[in-house]
Amino acid sequence: MVEKALFAIFMDGIFIKNFLLIQFLGLCSFVGVTKDVKSAAGMSGAVVFVMALASTVSYLIYTYILVPTKMEFLDLISFIVVIAALVQLVEFVVRKNIPSLYRSLGIYLPLITTNCAVLGVVLLNVNSEYNFMQSVVFGISAGLGYTIVMLMMAAIRERSTFVNVPSSIRGLPQAFFIATMLSMAFVNYFWVIPI
Amino acid sequence: MSELVTLLVQATAILGGLGLAVGVMLIVASKKFKVETNPLVDEIVEVLPGANCGACGYAGCADFAERVVNEGAPINGCPVGGFDVAKEIGGILGQEVSEGEEQYPFVKCNGGLNCVDRFEYVGFEDCKAVMLLSDGEKGCNYGCTGRGTCVRACPFDALSIGEDRLPHVNKNLCTSCGLCIASCPNDILEFARESEQVHVLCMSHDKGKAVKASCTVGCIGCKICEKNCPEEAITVTNFLAVIDQEKCTACGICVEKCPQNTIAIR
Numbered sequence: 001m002v003e004k005a006l007f008a009i010f011m012d013g014i015f016i017k018n019f020l021l022i023q024f025l026g027l028c029s030f031v032g033v034t035k036d037v038k039s040a041a042g043m044s045g046a047v048v049f050v051m052a053l054a055s056t057v058s059y060l061i062y063t064y065i066l067v068p069t070k071m072e073f074l075d076l077i078s079f080i081v082v083i084a085a086l087v088q089l090v091e092f093v094v095r096k097n098i099p100s101l102y103r104s105l106g107i108y109l110p111l112i113t114t115n116c117a118v119l120g121v122v123l124l125n126v127n128s129e130y131n132f133m134q135s136v137v138f139g140i141s142a143g144l145g146y147t148i149v150m151l152m153m154a155a156i157r158e159r160s161t162f163v164n165v166p167s168s169i170r171g172l173p174q175a176f177f178i179a180t181m182l183s184m185a186f187v188n189y190f191w192v193i194p195i
Numbered sequence: 196m197s198e199l200v201t202l203l204v205q206a207t208a209i210l211g212g213l214g215l216a217v218g219v220m221l222i223v224a225s226k227k228f229k230v231e232t233n234p235l236v237d238e239i240v241e242v243l244p245g246a247n248c249g250a251c252g253y254a255g256c257a258d259f260a261e262r263v264v265n266e267g268a269p270i271n272g273c274p275v276g277g278f279d280v281a282k283e284i285g286g287i288l289g290q291e292v293s294e295g296e297e298q299y300p301f302v303k304c305n306g307g308l309n310c311v312d313r314f315e316y317v318g319f320e321d322c323k324a325v326m327l328l329s330d331g332e333k334g335c336n337y338g339c340t341g342r343g344t345c346v347r348a349c350p351f352d353a354l355s356i357g358e359d360r361l362p363h364v365n366k367n368l369c370t371s372c373g374l375c376i377a378s379c380p381n382d383i384l385e386f387a388r389e390s391e392q393v394h395v396l397c398m399s400h401d402k403g404k405a406v407k408a409s410c411t412v413g414c415i416g417c418k419i420c421e422k423n424c425p426e427e428a429i430t431v432t433n434f435l436a437v438i439d440q441e442k443c444t445a446c447g448i449c450v451e452k453c454p455q456n457t458i459a460i461r
Binding site for chain 2: 161
């Protein structure tokens, strides 16, 4: 496999392999938490943090526990355990040290445990055979890509409540239309020449 | 066969070990980062109505309960629960509670159909949307746009837009949570106590001529009410009469004298 530059991986994570609009991972939060920019931003912040942490820890566990014992087939289940534990740990720490952030994030932190996008990052890291730095960079950039799309979607949806559309389209169907158009815009990044 | 057994044992050991390590780490973390909660807080949360409307000024019922116990927030701070809930909270904390006077949202505009339109608005039926278009289609920029944002904000169905295109408050359903007041983009709504009888039904700070051109019931700042009030409870500032509710005795002289019929007794 050709060694990929960190910058290329970074851009990959944000645009070309965008988790929401290209890979269609984490769609429940994409539709559910984008009613206003504030909650979308809170969710995005938490996801960036957990994705970066999960990439780091899962790389260490995969390379230093699963590979030496030839137990690579246990990757999925052990990653789930790791991510769930990480989210719990983050929740404890935030609750103790930053109660105000805990109160505003409250509902979204446990949601991340079941967020398939986080598991997706970790598994993609393994499948692409990234080394440690590459895994961390990909984790962060995937989170940033998620953030960008979440904020765009939330901003558009906030304004689109004022649009006069037939009542059958108002609400979720409208959100799906918006998501489609956003997704078409992101598909164009496929034609970007790889760096 | 023995290979399979070894594999099984190894897999179980690794996954079990991982699970154990993670579990121990979480237990340690939960001990280390334990947040002490006061049992009184939980008791108060039980008593509160659980509407989580935020009318008390805090982020939901749980937050209010915490502030009451730890930071001495007012016991009767929950407007939805009213006096009964305040009494129960007082019982839990061992404090006496006195009954506050009830207050309801009050519409400070009588414009509605009395106010002329500058143009015809076709679009999303929401006050905030109307306001985006040069402060609404009404001739008066201070008045009620009548698109019912407050009606939709009310979780208890206490408001409705009447035929005069103004919101009306149903006091039987109203819990004084204040969500309608917060939702109004023009600040038309305001809390008014039951004992406060006389009100100025106008918000306009425009000069008399401009008010007369757009609205038949707006305050033109003529100061007739100010001169005639025997209690000196009315002052006209910035072309708008303001009633000092402490001084007002609801004698009704200002209501009679007002040439625009802006002041009303309810």
